[in-house]
Amino acid sequence: MSNSPIASRRRNNELVLILMAAVLTGGAYLLASLGKTSDIPANLIGFLVIVLGLLVVAHVATRFLAAGADSCLLPLAALLNGIGYVFIVRVDVRNRLAGLQSIWTLLGIGLYVAVLVLVRRVPDLARYKWTLLFLGAGLLVLPMVPGIGTFNGTNARLWVSVGPFSLQPGEFAKVFLAIFFAAYLAENRELIATGNWRVWRLNLPQPRDLLPIVAAWGFSVVVLVGQKDLGSSLLFFTLFVVLLWVATERAAFLVVGGVLFATGAVIAWRVFSNVQSRVTLWLDPWSQFGGTTLTGDKGRQAVQAWFAFANGGLFGTGLGQGSPNKIPAVQNDYIFAAIGEELGLVGATAILIAFLLMIGAGLSVAVKAQRPFEKLLATGLTTILGVQAFVIMGGVTRLLPLTGVTLPFVSYGGSSLIANFALLGLLIRISDSAARRNREIPDLPTLSERLAARRLRRQIVRADRIAAKPASSTSVGGSQ
Secondary structure (H helix, E strand, O other): OOOOHHHHHHHHHHHHHHHHHHHHHHHHHHHHHHHHHOOOOOOHHHHHHHHHHHHHHHHHHHHHHOOOOOOOHHHHHHHHHHHHHHHHHHHOOOOOHHHHHHHHHHHHHHHHHHHHHHOOOHHHHHHHHHHHHHHHHHHHHHHHOOOOEEEOOOOOEEEEEEOOEEEOOHHHHHHHHHHHHHHHHHHHHHHHHHOOEEEOOEEEOOHHHHHHHHHHHHHHHHHHHHOOOHHHHHHHHHHHHHHHHHHHOOOHHHHHHHHHHHHHHHHHHHHOHHHHHHHHHHHOHHHHOOOOOOOOOOOHHHHHHHHHHHHHOOOOOOOOOOOHHHOOOOOOOOHHHHHHHHHHHHHHHHHHHHHHHHHHHHHHHHHHOOOHHHHHHHHHHHHHHHHHHHHHHHHHOOOOOOOOOOOOOOOOOHHHHHHHHHHHHHHHHHHHHHHHHOOOOOOOOOHHHHHHHHHHHHHHHHHHHHHHHHHHHHHHHHHO
């Protein structure tokens, strides 16, 4: 840990915020249990100890491994994860999902710590950009492999299953592809921004400069469309356009990206039946609400979410006092509706503000970063969080057609939670790296760098000894 007063202040502030997040989570857990059973849960103390213990582990790892990092990112993630866990417990009828979510949280924080341990210098990731590209592409293709790929309830092929274990590899692929996009654009941004290929009145980048990144993006989108996961396709497309815009500082890419998105949306609506179904449900869910198994009841989620928000009003029904289980699969796509019902507009707005603060902190990290790769990677990771949260909350409130993505850190799901904690670890590492390069804290060598320096010193001493031996024997022979 650094002895810098700035680092100490940031870590102390982080600890206070984490304790506040733990208290809020424990209080919400108590109120939800009282509202549901009118009894104080017997495991309340154990729950608080486990929650606080996990958060303290993450904080201690940050304090010793990334002392100069932003002090808000980890507490905000802890608060969102805690509120999400409380509502998963609230809607978990079989008392099975909450236990699994606690395991995912443990694994997620473990991966967060592992990222801080393994990634000590962020630019080192850029050297593996092609490896990460092929690894991300392989993860995207994995659900389409016969025998291990499985469908979810919406006929989207997103999961792989090996024995009792299931995984959504696309959640990890988004992080790998964000690293590739950032690394490639940081290396070729000047060539792409120059635009020395004249087409009519436009100065465009040379096709060979854009080909690798366009091919990577195109492959991702084609695979995801083939898997009928259009929500993730939108996420990758937005990530691609935003990073291209930030790298080149040319607003024309935003305009072209908007036109391509509108065109692709119309084509997808015309071609894919599941997109047509989602648009129909978005425009008129009542037409498919309350039907039988023969006529379908696809509008039930959207309509019951409306009822939940209306029932919640301004201040909510109170934790444990609502009826969120009337919404099918509420722990996944529609957990934001459950929050809106029992915490009201005030609680839903608090969740929205938490995401806005996290996005603001992530963009602040990108602004402070000096190296292009770190700046682009922080922007890309923040874009993933922001777009994913906006898309799912917009879908639940019917601002947008609903797409199959999770609410980061809040919704039930192991793959999403673990991948988002890894993403958070990278943001923390970039923030710490920016603080060191801006001389806010001393830029001390890492453990691996100290070990490498020690090995180099030993090799130099050994080489000097070997070089000194012939000279000594020559001088002795001359004196004789």
